[in-house]
Amino acid sequence: MSLSRYTLTSLARTSKSLHAVSIHALWEYLEGLGPLLRLLPPGPWTEDPSTSRHGISVRPLYWSRPPDISTNWPHLQHITPPDQVEWTRFNHYAKHVQRLYWQDERDVSPYVLAALSAYRPAGQPLLPQLRELTWDETCEKHFPFVHLFLTPNIRRLKLTLSDFNPPTMMALFEHVGSACKRVDHLTIRTGIIGDEMWESMGVVDNAFTQLLRSLPELRHFIGEGYLPASCIEALAGLPKLAVLELYVHSEEMHMIAPSAFWSSRHGQWFNALENLELYMDQMDGSTVSILSAIQSGKLQELRVGADYQPDTYMLKAHFDIFARAAYRNSLTSLRLHFDRPLHETTPCPALDVAEALEPLYACPHIDILHIRTPSLVASAHALQGIAHAWRLASLSLVSNYYSPTAKSRLTLEGLIPLARHCPDLRELELPVSADAVPDSETLAQLLPAPSRCALRSLAVFDAAIEDAHAVADFLARVFPAISVLQHVCTAEGADWFDTYDSETHDRWATVRRLLLGEVDSPVQWPDDSSESEPESE
Known part of the structure; x- marks a missing residue:
């Protein structure tokens, strides 16, 4: 049970025993240094109430001109060197702080940080028990003072690298590498122009590579920006790395592929991975080499995203790799999301799901x-193969863009194998035509026993429909537990008005009301926030 800060404050004032427990809970998490700085005597620093941001009055904290900082602030009257300040209360509460979230701390001036840095040089952190640091600061003047918070106890570290001064960046990596040997969760964001960062700073990427190699306890890494090849190779050699999110340019992929091949020959390429998210420009021979080199036999979740949709042959080549990889028997979740650049106007050739999936059935x-992609064809043959290969919990085969050249060949009858062979299926998203509804005799033949499928959520994309009552009756028999039904039109922009069919939408709305037992409810536009609520006219 979590208690509010008001309750904790009240408990802290009740007795000494409750005070000790409550104070720890009150100070365990901080957003910025303001609360701690206000524990200092009023002489060393002052607050300027004249500054405002976003219409909210703030009180920036300014140190009273530390000896190494020159300033002409007329309102600063006191000049107290940090070593003459009474730090007892500050230090007493600082030792309770275990998590610090620092985001655009404009109410703490660089003068304060400079003074604190003079008082606590590298190796003497302000918050000695800090275990989690999120540094999401965009002010370059604040960036050099991250070292104030780097402790040997830090296990989770998230840094936004928005300062592109190479010496500062290298100093940061050196501080992290020397002070934070026990980091097991590391997130790196490279800021607004992060894609260009590593290209222009070879010395910085070398320093970051050395940092990664010095973190043997690292289990979880998220790189929210394109990383250079040397960093990825360093990550591949970490013995405990289990969760990885990467953004990689095609050029870097080509550089990594030979290293992946030779490292895998010696059994040293991502040996402990359990969850991989890989985002790139396109899937090609390099990604085949890299994904086939993974040595982990524990990889369960694989998510791949690319700017360009691969053709059926290339996707099938990747699935063939998965079927023969070390993680063949451990892989349980596969999510693929392909896109197309905005300047592309030519429709993509439709991805043939049935052909591409054939090798993957060996997993x-x-x-x-x-599989979400600009254009695909999900046939009844594909669903039949899927239904016989796996006991799925979630299936999504979706075209992201409306494509008149890739009409769905999937009908309602094609859904029946999923109902028969996937009793654990909970979510289903498909491009399906509901114009033709199997008659009772056909349905009894294809589904001889009552359906045990646990499907609760069904989304149909660009789905034609004629008889809403017949469709509702079919769905109720095939998926008796269904409670959420959504009809989605994938057209975008100006094309949306040309392709959106209000009559089709109204018919699907009727199906939804029938399934929910709200037959007499009038029609309304769909509410994305609550798909299961009845509609009103």
Whole structure:
């Protein structure tokens, strides 16, 4: 049970025993240094109430001109060197802080940080028990003072690298590498122009590579920006790395592929991975080499995103790799998301799901399969193969863009194998035509026993429909537990008005009301926030 800060404050005033417990809970998490700085005597620093940001009055904290800082602030009257300040209360509460979230701390001036840095040089952190630091600061003047918070106890570290001064960046990596040997969660954001950062700073990427190699306890890494090849190679050699999110340019992929091949020959390429998210420009031979080199036999979740949709042959080549990889028997979740650049106007050739998936059936334990791409064809043959290969919990085969050249060949009848062979199926998203509804005799033949499928959520994309009552009756028999039904039109921009069919939408709205038992409810536009609520006219 979590208590509010007001309750904790009240408990802290009740007795000495409750005070000790409550104070720790009150100070365990901080957003910025303001609360601690206000524990200092009023002489060393002052607050300027004249500054405002976003219409909210703030009180920036300014140190009273530390000896190494020159300033002409007329309102600063006191000049107290940090070593003459009474730090007892500050230090007493600082030792309770275990998590610090620092985001655009404009109410703490660089003068304060400079004074604190003079008082606590590198190796003497302000918050000695800090275990989690999120540094999401965009002010370059604040960036050099991250070292104030780097402690040997830090396990989770998230840094936004928005200062592109190479000496400052290298000093940061050196401080982290020397002070934070126990980091097991590391997130790196490279700021607004992060894609260009590593290209222009070879010395910086070398320093970052050395940092990664010095973190043997690292288990979880997220790189929210394109990383250079040397950093990825360093990550591949970490013995405990289990969760990885990477953004990689094609040029870097080509550089990594030979290293992946030779490292895998010696059994040293991502040996402990359990969850991989890989985002790139396109899937090609380099990604085949890199994904086939992974040595982990524990990889369960694989998510791949690319700016360009691969053709059926290339996707099939990747699935063939998955079927023969070390993680063949551990892979349970596969999510693929492909896009197309905005300047591309030519429709993509439709991805043939049935053909592409053939090698993947050798992975026996898939329970989540998502493929979202500009254009695909999901036929009844594809669903039949999927239904016989896996006991899925979630299936999504979706075209992201409306494509008149890739009409769906999937009908309602094609859904029946999923109902028969996937009793654990909970979510289903498909491009399906509901114009033709199997008659009772056909349905009894294809589904001889009552359906045990646990499907609760169904989304149909660009789905034509004629008889809403017949469709509702079919869905109720095939998916008796269904409670959420959504009809989605994938057209975008100006094309949306040309392709959106209000009559089709109204018919699907009727199906939804029938499934929910709200037959007499009038029609309304769909509410994305609550798909299961009845509609009103």
